[in-house]
Amino acid sequence: MTASIRDVAEHAGVSVGTVSNVLNRPDVVSAPTRARVLGAIAALGFVRNESARHLRAGHSRTVGLVVLDIANPFFTDVARGVEDVVNGAGLALILCNSDDRPEKESAHLDVLAEQRVQGVLITPTAELTPHLQTLRRRGVPVVLVDRRAPGRDQCSVAVDDVLGGRLAAEHLLERGHRRIAFIGGASGLPQVQERHAGVEAAVREATGGDDALLVLSPEALTVEAGREAAARIVGMPASRRPTAAVCANDLMALGVLQEMVRQGVRVPDEFAIVGYDDIDFAAAAAVPLTSVRKPRQELGSRAAQLLLDEARGEGHEHVQQVFEPTLVVRESSRVRRSGGR
16 A cells, blocks of 8 residues: 555654655754654655645646647657756646647646646647636636747747748749749648748749749648648649649658659759758758758747746746747758759
8 A cells, every 4th residue: 555644654753744844844854853754755665645735735746738749750849848947947747749639639728727737838729729718817827839829918939930931932942943832731720821921922022923832732741641742743744843842841841752752753853842840850861851940949948938937927927939940951952943944
């Protein structure tokens, strides 16, 4: 059976109150008594009941992080940034994966509320769930990650994705491409829509119209979706086929690369690819991918800092921070095309 605090007290020959002081205020207990109590704890294998303490305190020593897709290394890196800050504050991180499904996201938020987390960090699905406002009304801080806050009364950490889309498209246009695909147009995520808007604006300004941009809209932002999009492109008549693509994330870009290689299309000689996020796999691909780099760990660490600051409560001011992306050029887009093809 699990040892109780009363068992520890009897073993050490002290009161239950003294054991509680050793656990919570060791400085008020003499060194010899403290040593006896710690020895009893070790001998009995006692583990304090944190759940009971949480109920008394009103919150736990945990923070929740809800991400869209834990299979995407982008979110793994964001989580690492969060964890470093949270652990440094003596707290633990509960990581939840919504799979970009609103009902799963809501279920996770309910569990986090039950666990009395000190705050929630979340990359939400396309529509902001009412659960987030419910948490905030209960006094639980909520910080949006990789998503702009809808108002000034909430903290958020995001990236200028319109600029990111523009950087990707302008790079391809400068390399001589005049028929470009954007892969990922069906996503309702605002950050993906912003990337699309940036690509579209750059292409329109360079070519004078929208005909030069082909938008492909797979339902998911996955490697498999990238492969399917590439197969569609290869199957198009040569006169209409794009010569380059900007992908909504690096997973899709890797899928496009895989399918192009499988179909015998030379990258970048016959088809150039630009990804988004600059995950580690981008540089390690068979043809290293050009990608729009987002400060992944910094997104997580800054969001966690804002959350902890809000949880402390005193003098907190809401911040909506927006980082600027950068373009990392690699082999997948380096060849310059000639003749405006």
